[in-house]
Amino acid sequence: MSKRMLFTALALLVSLSSLSAAETAKAKAKTSDTKSPAKTEEAADKAPRLTIIEPVKDYGTVPKGEKLEWAFAVKNTGSTDLQIISAKPGCGCTVADFDKLIKPGQTGKVTAHVDTTNFAGPIAKGITLETNDPSNPTAQLTIHAIVKPYVEAYPAGFVRYNMLQGDAEMQSVTLYSEEDEPFEVVKVEVPGDWVKVVPKKITEEAQLAPGVGKPGQNQYRLDITVGGPDAKVGPLADRIHIVTNSKHQPEYFVSISGVIRPTFRVEPTGVNFGEVAPADTAATRSVILRSNNLKTPESFSVTKVESNVANVMTSLKPTANKGEYEVTLQVAPTAKPGDIDGKVMIYTNDKINPVVTVPVRGTIKTATAASK
Numbered sequence: 001m002s003k004r005m006l007f008t009a010l011a012l013l014v015s016l017s018s019l020s021a022a023e024t025a026k027a028k029a030k031t032s033d034t035k036s037p038a039k040t041e042e043a044a045d046k047a048p049r050l051t052i053i054e055p056v057k058d059y060g061t062v063p064k065g066e067k068l069e070w071a072f073a074v075k076n077t078g079s080t081d082l083q084i085i086s087a088k089p090g091c092g093c094t095v096a097d098f099d100k101l102i103k104p105g106q107t108g109k110v111t112a113h114v115d116t117t118n119f120a121g122p123i124a125k126g127i128t129l130e131t132n133d134p135s136n137p138t139a140q141l142t143i144h145a146i147v148k149p150y151v152e153a154y155p156a157g158f159v160r161y162n163m164l165q166g167d168a169e170m171q172s173v174t175l176y177s178e179e180d181e182p183f184e185v186v187k188v189e190v191p192g193d194w195v196k197v198v199p200k201k202i203t204e205e206a207q208l209a210p211g212v213g214k215p216g217q218n219q220y221r222l223d224i225t226v227g228g229p230d231a232k233v234g235p236l237a238d239r240i241h242i243v244t245n246s247k248h249q250p251e252y253f254v255s256i257s258g259v260i261r262p263t264f265r266v267e268p269t270g271v272n273f274g275e276v277a278p279a280d281t282a283a284t285r286s287v288i289l290r291s292n293n294l295k296t297p298e299s300f301s302v303t304k305v306e307s308n309v310a311n312v313m314t315s316l317k318p319t320a321n322k323g324e325y326e327v328t329l330q331v332a333p334t335a336k337p338g339d340i341d342g343k344v345m346i347y348t349n350d351k352i353n354p355v356v357t358v359p360v361r362g363t364i365k366t367a368t369a370a371s372k
Contacts, residue, residue, distance in 0.1 A: 048104070049078030050133040052141065059145040063248035064152075068114040069096070072141045076102040078133070084108070085130040092118070093125035093143065112143060117253070119147045150178045150249040153222075154209035161226050161236060161258035164292055166352040168227035173254060174202070175220045176213030179246050183218040189241040194231035195256065197240055198223040226256060229352065233262050263350050264300055264323075265290045266358070271329055273340060273362025283331035287358055289346065291323030298322045301349045309342030309360045311335035316346075329360065337366040 053073040062068065076082035082102040087095045087110050099108030114125050127141040154174045163169050177183035185199045202208055202219045209219060224240065240254040267288050276283045291300035302325040307314045312335075315328045327346055340362035347355055 046080060047078050047135070048076055048080050048082035048102075048131070048133050050082060050129070050131050050136045050139055051075045051077045052139055053107070055140065056142045056144060059143065061146045061148050062116060064120060064147050064149040065117045065249050065251060066147075068116065068143060068145060069111065070143060071109040071111045072127075073107050073109055074099070074102065074129070075107045076104055079104050082108075083132040084110070085132065088128045088130070090126045090128075092123070093127060095127060110141060112141065114143050114145070116145065116147045120149050122146050148178070148248075151183075151244055151246050151252045152176060152212070153252070153254060154212050157253070158255035158257060159224050159226070161256070161260070163227055163258075163260055164263050165231060165233050165260050166227070166229055166263060168225055170223055170225040172221055172223050174209040175199075175222060175242065175244075175252065176209055177217050177244070177246055178214050179217070179248065180214070181245070181247065183213075183220075184245045185220045185242060186245055187243040188222070189243070191238040191240070191256070192230065194226060194228055195238070195240065196225040198225075199242075222254065224254070224256075226258075227260065231260050233260050235259050261292050263352055264292055264348065266346075266356055270359045271344075271361070273331065273360075275363045275365055276331060277365045278331045278333045278335050280331075285329045287327040287329070287344075287346070288319075289325045289327070289348070289356070290321070293323065297324075301325075302327070303347045303349060305347070306345045307342065307360075309340060309344065311338075311364060312340060312342070312360060314344060327358075331362075331364060335364050337364050339363050 051074075053075060055072070057070045057072070059068055074084070081104070084098055084100050084102070087098045089095045089112065092114060094113045096111040096113055098110040102108040110127065110129065112127055114123070116123070123145050125143045129139045129141065131137060131139070152175070154176060156173070159171045159173065161169055161171075175185065188197045188199055190197055200221050200223070202221055207221070213219060226236070236256050236258040238256045240256065242252045242254065244250055244252060267290070271285050271287065273282060273285065289302055291297040293299060300323040302316060305314045305316045305327050311332050313330050313332050316325065318325050327344070329344065340360060342360050344358045344360055345355055346358065
């Protein structure tokens with residue numbers, strides 16, 4: 001009986017100890033829980049805080065070509081320094097400058113530019129800010145506007161050309177206006193002598209561009225001629241500057257794009273025999289001349305070949321393709337060892353490039369070197 005009472009007492013003692021430990025742990029957890037929010041709030045109070053006073057700037061309706069500039073006000077409502085790490089503009093927008101460090105309670109700015117020259121209709125151009133604000137690391141700034149063209153071109157504000165050097169081609173566009181006052185073209189400025197523009201006020205109703213501009217307003221046809229002997233081979237990327245009497249949009253630009261191709265191709269443009277003996281296969285080389293005229297390639301011809309290269313013979317023949325010729329250069333069988341250094345002149349009927357000069361280089365092996 002006494003043993004049973006002893007076991008019962010021990011079990012009661014263990015149970016009381018476990019209960020006491022559980023209550024202690026619960027009390028500690030409760031204490032920890034009550035302290036955690038306070039610590040969090042304290043950490044938050046010691047952080048920078050980004051506040052954008054006006055995140056969106058709406059300009060309303062603006063004339064096409066107007067340069068929009070706005071300084072967004074950015075305030076630090078936190079208790080430590082606010083850092084603007086970067087200000088990344090979207091397409092069509094540029095960031096002029098921004099304050100990288102803003103003290104607590106102070107206001108900085110982010111200045112943005114939007115050039116509306118290439119836009120029409122509603123636009124929204126944004127800037128993404130990256131900061132050290134832990135609760136708001138990124139923020140968006142936006143410029144809104146409705147871009148209205150007061151002067152525009154029909155069918156488009158550009159002309160595109162694909163032509164041979166020396167050729168000239170004319171295309172036309174019609175300028176129209178949304179202004180109330182009678183529309184006039186005051187001046188036209190071209191990028192070079194290879195562009196000629198003739199502006200003509202349209203007087204016949206049948207020639208007016210249909211369904212564009214203010215009814216009854218003047219329209220101008222611009223006859224744009226590109227090319228001629230002054231045009232250089234290569235891509236076209238330039239603009240025609242047109243000055244008008246438009247109150248809202250006095251300047252207009254017509255873009256010129258495309259390419260001017262050489263009248264013929266020469267492949268290769270130079271010959272280097274390297275180190276050869278007269279009997280080597282590499283001692284014979286070819287230069288091919290091909291017309292770039294897709295309509296009448298046969299109009300191109302090579303008339304003769306002249307050479308000042310000692311120990312190298314030349315010959316000329318047309319190939320089976322229209323407008324294509326082959327000039328063959330061959331080291332003479334009796335050529336003596338030494339350097340090859342000279343040029344071959346190829347004469348054509350081309351008015352822009354009548355003579356092609358091909359440099360020729362190489363070394364003729366000695367008899368000993370050749371035997372090896």
